[in-house]
Amino acid sequence: MSDRVRLTINDREVQAERGASLLETVRRMGIEIPTLCYNEELSSYGACRLCLVEIFRGDHSRLVVSCVHPVEEDLVVRTDTDRVMRTRRVVAELLLARSPNSEKIQQIAREMGVEEARFQQEDNDCILCGLCVRTCREVVGVEALGFSQRGSKREVTTPFNEPSQVCIACGACAYICPTGYIKLEDKDGVRKIWGKEFKLRKCQECGNHFAPEFQLKYIQEKWNIPRENLLLCPTCHG
Numbered sequence: 001m002s003d004r005v006r007l008t009i010n011d012r013e014v015q016a017e018r019g020a021s022l023l024e025t026v027r028r029m030g031i032e033i034p035t036l037c038y039n040e041e042l043s044s045y046g047a048c049r050l051c052l053v054e055i056f057r058g059d060h061s062r063l064v065v066s067c068v069h070p071v072e073e074d075l076v077v078r079t080d081t082d083r084v085m086r087t088r089r090v091v092a093e094l095l096l097a098r099s100p101n102s103e104k105i106q107q108i109a110r111e112m113g114v115e116e117a118r119f120q121q122e123d124n125d126c127i128l129c130g131l132c133v134r135t136c137r138e139v140v141g142v143e144a145l146g147f148s149q150r151g152s153k154r155e156v157t158t159p160f161n162e163p164s165q166v167c168i169a170c171g172a173c174a175y176i177c178p179t180g181y182i183k184l185e186d187k188d189g190v191r192k193i194w195g196k197e198f199k200l201r202k203c204q205e206c207g208n209h210f211a212p213e214f215q216l217k218y219i220q221e222k223w224n225i226p227r228e229n230l231l232l233c234p235t236c237h238g
């Protein structure tokens with residue numbers, strides 16, 4: 001079996017590596033497609049559904065989530081049908097109804113011509129995109145976060161909603177979160193995140209607090225870096 005597949009996207013014939021996602025392939029062609037829960041450094045999760053495209057087989061067509069749908073031989077794909085555009089706008093409205101105060105969601109909705117949502121507003125800034133959970137697990141290598149509960153009660157939390165035993169306070173989850181739901185505060189040498197306080201290390205040169213002790217200990221052990229190399233902030237380290 002060849003490791004390449006041939007398919008048609010927006011009337012153009014293309015080849016893609018078997019196993020690639022439709023989203024990657026479409027983007028490689030320079031075609032824009034909105035995404036929210038996708039990040040090329042992370043596994044795909046298919047949560048936000050903004051990246052919908054329409055696929056055709058014979059007389060039938062259906063909408064699929066392009067970030068988790070693989071390319072297939074002879075598949076015909078369109079990224080811009082009325083059905084795609086209409087459904088994406090509804091998805092944007094649903095996101096806006098869930099998180100009406102999120103600037104990122106407002107911007108995405110605006111780009112799709114959605115100014116306000118017809119659905120009941122919820123005011124929940126977590127859109128369950130899972131970027132924080134995947135970043136924590138796949139990039140940082142810690143599993144401090146996860147989803148709990150189901151349906152409308154589903155949320156991102158630390159295990160059992162207790163301060164996490166494994167969180168290193170690196171803040172990667174807060175950084176990647178598109179809505180600002182995750183609160184991180186650095187004050188007086190202490191970082192607060194996920195209901196827990198973490199001591200920050202003071203730079204031996206300039207005296208500024210620069211990173212949580214837990215995170216530095218994690219780096220020291222994981223990459224076998226001597227502690228003496230982690231006593232200065234990045235600026236003084238040069």
Ligand code: SF4
Nearest residue numbers: 126127129130132177
């Ligand atoms: S906390 Fe932020 S990054 Fe995590 S699932 Fe919710 S919106 Fe996504």
Ligand code: FES
Nearest residue numbers: 046048049051067
């Ligand atoms: S980017 Fe594909 S579902 Fe979110």
